[in-house]
Amino acid sequence: MATDTAGLVKILEAVAGKISENREFLTELDSAIGDADHGINMSKGFSAVLEKLHSQKIDDCGTILKTVGMTLVSTVGGASGPLYGTAFMKAGQAVAGKSSLDFEDFVTILDQALEGIKYRGKAQRGDKTIIDALEPAVEILRKEKDCTDKKAAMDKALNAAKEGVEYTRSIIAKKGRASYLGERSIGHQDPGATSCYLMLQAAIEKIKEMSGKGC
């Protein structure tokens, strides 16, 4: 299981596709506890990402991820722009100069993405944000960094993200726009946690597909 820059671009295309498919769904989630723009903002950002990646060939995985991050920052706006933007930029820094990525790099990328989001947003688990989906997945991957069945590890991580998304339904929002709702935010699934899960799902599926049977 390893991927070159072309493979990385394919993974990012899958992520972008997933966001675009879920544009309405994410916006609907945001309309319940936010301002009904999460799907719109994110798909606008990933359209720009695709355009950017297709307009130039970059032969360094780190630069690709940094480009994604900078594009998101300058096109998404709102809360998710700086958060996901910082996530990708931090991830890119961590794999700077690499022309291919292996499973360990994948774990590093997500780990650094999480750090970036925490640095930028100052939220923690249980605040009903992106972190509730991302951190459980990263924790599992950290533990399984040296495992043999990478696919199983990724599935486990994805499942943990999914549970994290479910968990957001039961808690009060403490960060972001939904926090103004207080108690009334309970019962609603967090849009950012959901988009994070969807992105992970698309990436992991693509990685598994590309790596054929086994890694």
Place this chain on the structure above:
Amino acid sequence: MATDTAGLVKILEAVAGKISENREFLTELDSAIGDADHGINMSKGFSAVLEKLHSQKIDDCGTILKTVGMTLVSTVGGASGPLYGTAFMKAGQAVAGKSSLDFEDFVTILDQALEGIKYRGKAQRGDKTIIDALEPAVEILRKEKDCTDKKAAMDKALNAAKEGVEYTRSIIAKKGRASYLGERSIGHQDPGATSCYLMLQAAIEKIKEMSGKGC
């Protein structure tokens, strides 16, 4: 057929009552081609008139009419306030100092009221205004000034006013707020002509009632 100041007040009470009864109707007429306030304005004015007349005893018919006019001017506002106000003030001037009024005075009063409205509003017959009701009535009374059957003369005059009101349905408004409608003012009965007819009707009924059988 003659009336003292008390009788004049009774006539004015009848006029006020008639306006108040027709508050909604006049407003409705004004809503079709104006700004839906004619009944409201007029009944506000005549309530103030009643209050004024009941709060003091005036022993001069001219002063009574002038008081009515000044009260209307300072309470009705809009177009009808200055018009009817001027009408009553001019009428009052014409019978200044009189402690009782006869049929000839009644004719003079209406004649001067018409003059006042024309002076103030610069409209003429056919412009779809108060004048279309008042002028036909005044013309008949002028001719019948010396007649023997005063009652019949008044009925004839009232009938002419009524026909004038009907006539306003068929013409374009050239003065007042309805004039902005141009052609679209056709088909609607003029509120001011209507209130004028109603006032004449109330006054004439009361005069006939008070003078018993014959004059």
Place this chain on the structure above:
Amino acid sequence: MKKLINNPEHVVEEMLEGMVAAFPGYVRKLEGFNVIVRADAPIKGKVGLVSGGGSGHEPSHAGFVGKGMLDAGVAGAVFTSPTPDQIFEAVKAVDGGAGVLLIIKNYTGDVMNFEMAGEMAEMEGIKVAKVVVNDDVAVENSTYTTGRRGIAGTVFVHKIAGAKAQAGGTLEEVKTVAEKVIANVRSMGMALTPCVVPAAGKPTFTLAEDEMEIGMGIHGEPGTMRTKIMKADEIVEHLMSKILTDLPYKPGDEVAVMINGLGATPIMEQFIMNNKVNKILKEKGIKVHRTYIGEYMTSLEMAGASITLLKLDEELKNLLDAPADTPAFRQF
């Protein structure tokens, strides 16, 4: 009816009190009358400027009382001309010995009530002159009828006549320049929604969800055209074509522009309109000397806007540029 009020019968009094409470340095209210005058009125030797009309057009007219503009604003009931006694009080309160100019919007009721007030003032020996503003090109003009309505262009009359009076102009001079403004100012408006007179409790007209009214009056008088909603640029083109053809214009002419929100129009939309106004003027080679954007002559909570152009010469430019300091109109 959704309104932030207490009682429809008291809106005018409460509004005026709230205004005086907000701007005690600028204005005061005449006890017992719905008249707002400059805090320092009367000003000895200065021509007094009195305007007014029905309420519901705020900040007109009381909001323009202050240095360089009006000396008094008389507030009638909502959409109803004030009565002569109120106007007369205003005249007496601001006459500083140099006479008083009445600035009247051309509505039958307003004209007659102001006229009567003028007669009352003259009987008391106060010199009074009057001008009647009729800038609304939506209405056909004819000397045989009531003629055109006065709308937002009135504010330019306040400003320029106000500057002339502030500069020491005589009653005759102030009147003359006011008439020059009236001769050169043209406006037209459109509405997306009607408004609700508090005492009536229901809209003055109704428009479908996809309709708009062009050329309606500031009291909800019907307009010249009811159509499907158009794009802002198309609306502006229509209004501008009426305004620009009503006076002769040639390249090099200079104008002042006013985009006047009618009450519920977001400022964003007023700027979008101005963008197109500006392009049209540029194409025609007409120079914009100054632009005013905001709420000047409203219709309660009506959504919509009017466009006003004032054709300028040197005299009008200088007077327009003069400073003014009032609650709702300030210019350095």
Place this chain on the structure above:
Amino acid sequence: MKKLINNPEHVVEEMLEGMVAAFPGYVRKLEGFNVIVRADAPIKGKVGLVSGGGSGHEPSHAGFVGKGMLDAGVAGAVFTSPTPDQIFEAVKAVDGGAGVLLIIKNYTGDVMNFEMAGEMAEMEGIKVAKVVVNDDVAVENSTYTTGRRGIAGTVFVHKIAGAKAQAGGTLEEVKTVAEKVIANVRSMGMALTPCVVPAAGKPTFTLAEDEMEIGMGIHGEPGTMRTKIMKADEIVEHLMSKILTDLPYKPGDEVAVMINGLGATPIMEQFIMNNKVNKILKEKGIKVHRTYIGEYMTSLEMAGASITLLKLDEELKNLLDAPADTPAFRQF
């Protein structure tokens, strides 16, 4: 959706162009960016003030760019924080060597985007400081959450920090006085109707014909209470009780008052509200130093208003009283 626009995607650009066309003497637009800066920016030696946020709050923020207030206003998409690159351009354009203060309304998105812009500027060697305005007492305060929202009180920060910068204050001094304003300013709003984001085409929330929302945010965020419509006086009492209990007040204290229309509220109603505000303050022995009434921080065409009180000391009074000359805020 009834709007005077051409295309929901272009509202921000067209609005900014329309604004520059209206006020070329005051402002210009940075080519390629949705940033409005003072026509004479950068001003050598003066601390630059940059504010901004989502569009739809006009005249905030670009309308307050000018002498004595802001140096730049950055306009995001409607109700969406601008991105860091836009803010960074603004910072570069107005830095006159004395550093730049970022005035941010407390929304997660705004805070993060301005923060990133600040980091970018610092990497280029521009000194940057920031303050976050959180005046909305409708939202419970807590250091563990996002905290309170920034609403109309932000305009007082612009005004007072702007005066301090204009008077030659250092970045540190300007920041300190901005924080003093933030510590002393409290606001709360209510709405009679929602508003429609052009790109969304439908209202952000719905209210029945007889309902109103108290404590909602300027992007239509839900409020603390949904009730039957109350009288203006009752509404004002409710808002004032929240505002006045959030800071210690005693007789003799002085305040500035702002009644801020949210977009579709007639000026008449704003004055009626001020009437009650004034009575309440009088009862409590609190002195009104200055009152601002009008549209300062709107929510497109939302009907409703917010009340802001700023508790003043001598320093704040002097800075508030200083002249300002911008498209939407002028004071002699």
